[in-house]
Amino acid sequence: MRKIEHIGIAVKNLEVSNDIYEKLLGAPSYKQEEVESEGVKTSFFQSGPNKIELLEATKEDSPIAKFIEKRGEGIHHIAFDVEDIVIEMERLRKEGFILLNDKPKKGADNKWVAFVHPKGTNGVLIELCQEVK
Numbered sequence: 001m002r003k004i005e006h007i008g009i010a011v012k013n014l015e016v017s018n019d020i021y022e023k024l025l026g027a028p029s030y031k032q033e034e035v036e037s038e039g040v041k042t043s044f045f046q047s048g049p050n051k052i053e054l055l056e057a058t059k060e061d062s063p064i065a066k067f068i069e070k071r072g073e074g075i076h077h078i079a080f081d082v083e084d085i086v087i088e089m090e091r092l093r094k095e096g097f098i099l100l101n102d103k104p105k106k107g108a109d110n111k112w113v114a115f116v117h118p119k120g121t122n123g124v125l126i127e128l129c130q131e132v133k
Contacts, residue, residue: 111131
């Protein structure tokens with residue numbers, strides 16, 4: 001893992017949250033998109049070298065909707081940039097981590113993504129990200 005790629009924050013209302021984070025960071029969202037397969041709309045902010053991803057559920061049974069129902073709004077995941085997501089997934093499996101994906105899938109912001117179960121990471125959902133080339 002090379003660096004933290006972004007921090008994902010689950011929100012109830014993307015429009016309201018975009019206003020909050022624009023004021024907080026002093027810059028507008030640089031990218032918004034919907035990831036239909038995950039039932040989520042996303043909005044990305046850049047602050048120096050750091051990125052924040054806001055996530056709003058578009059389906060009642062989506063992972064973000066379930067997260068907010070159970071825990072409320074807040075930090076949902078920490079994403080790490082990896083050079084080769086398939087190799088990193090295999091390395092983590094060998095180390096005993098449980099992955100929530102058998103293979104990488106297309107995520108937001110032009111990334112291949114996979115998730116590590118929070119039970120093995122002190123309750124933190126970890127996302128692996130590799131730039132789609």
